[in-house]
Amino acid sequence: MRTVWDIIKSPVITEKALVAKEETQDGKQLLTFRVDKNATKPEIKSAIERIFDVKVATVRTMNYMGKKARRGRFEGRKPSWKKAYVTLKEGEKPLDYGEAI
């Protein structure tokens, strides 16, 4: 069965993402996730709303090509993935990624 966890893989915890989250514009929080490659914006929106019990304003997604990786003479790619920036609606409480679990 497909659950919300199949759509939302993990939060992106990097300096860039955390800075974006901290410096929330217009009282809105910006969260960042790795999501399933085939997930759509509405799917992501509803999944986030269910997991964190918040209201989502917008979802922006982008596809990332997997990085080239080489093991000796074999060259390949790491899996490609989709990143989603999720903007919460105004007035949502500051969110901790850990809350989900």
Next chain:
Amino acid sequence: MFMKTEVVDVSPTRKELKIEIDASDVRAELERVTERYAGAVSVPGFRKGRAPNSVVRQRYKNEIRGEVVQNLVPQAINEAIGENALNVIGEPENIHFDNNEALEKLGELPLSIHADVEVLPDVALGQYKGLEVARRTRPVTDETVEAMLENLREQSASLQPVEDRPAEAGDTVTVNFTGRYIEPPAEEDVKADDVEVVLGGEGVLADFNEQLTGTKPDDVKTFVVKYPEDFSSPGLAGKEIEYTATVTAVRRKELPETDDEWAKTFGEEIDSLETLRAKLRENLTERARFESEHRMRDELMGKLLKAHEFEVPESLVKSQARRLLESTVRDMMQRGMDPRSQELDWENLHGMLEAQATTDLRGSILLERIADAEEIEPTDEEIEQEIEAIAEGARQSVEQVRAALTKQGGERSIADRLRHRKALDLLIENARVSEEEWREDAPPAATASEPNGENGEGGETRPGEAENS
């Protein structure tokens, strides 16, 4: 640090500490450690040192927890020891935590610790002044001086060739041997040149005595020797050998005349037999005085120990016993005995050493207490003197000794030793000493005067020897 402590008596020398560290302190420490980690570690997705504390704490959970505990626990234990004024020996043992939840959620709950520590027992000093001891000095008589003189004479005997008569008992015969094995037969002959045989001397087989008595230089004799089964050298024991002996020299022992000339050979300051006698007497008297002093101290310590019963921490006894064992083994090796091959009753020896260690320690603890009570503290000058004495005893320079000591942190131990000695001196001074007659029996085994002292105070007073060399 905010904490609650509780001391549980397990035995007079063993306490259990129960410590509860306040959550706020744990949190503060956690904060501090995280901060340090955050500044140094690299986390993927962040530039080095830029990762926020929460991320770092998550990622390095175990390391941070370990460090927090490592920082807090010894500190807490030390504070607990200080708070309860415990006199702890060695390291705390068996440290463990009460609830793992507090460890898991570090900083949210108070952290409670248990630790076992060994403490010096509280010794209530009883009466230690005015103890009664007897001083028994070995008398130095004319006979002992004469015996000593005779001994010296024996030592300085010279060998003179004998020409006018055949060898007789007491003579030294120099012989070249060839020996043929008869029973069991062996291919190889034994050959030995310039063997000196003292006729009638110790360890010389009767066969040799008999055969060589009456020989003259250049005599050749052939005789069969049957070695006894229990002969000291296993290669020869029980064997039968035919020897052909060629006598090369016969010499007799010439004891020097006991006159002024001979006396002078013992040193420049000795100019006659009388001064030599006087010197010997002096040495013997000195030795007797030293011996009686030593015995008196032993007796005093014995009495003191009897008057104070208390328990000694086990770990101390163990380590002291080990030290004693080591020195015993070293001693054996020096005397050419192999500690492994010796048919030794190790069990018994161990028990003995532990008993000895206990007495030693009890003595040293007592002296320590007395030194405390009397506020005895050796001066720098005295320490200096002691180092010099050690240097002299070990035939090393003062600098060498000092360097060795500093390496082992030994200045402290010297100071301790001096403290003990001075405490004992004080006891002697305050003791009621009665002069009594010499008794030949061994003193009671309570040699606690210097538990960790290897150098007896000037133990080497062998008359005649020092002057001779």
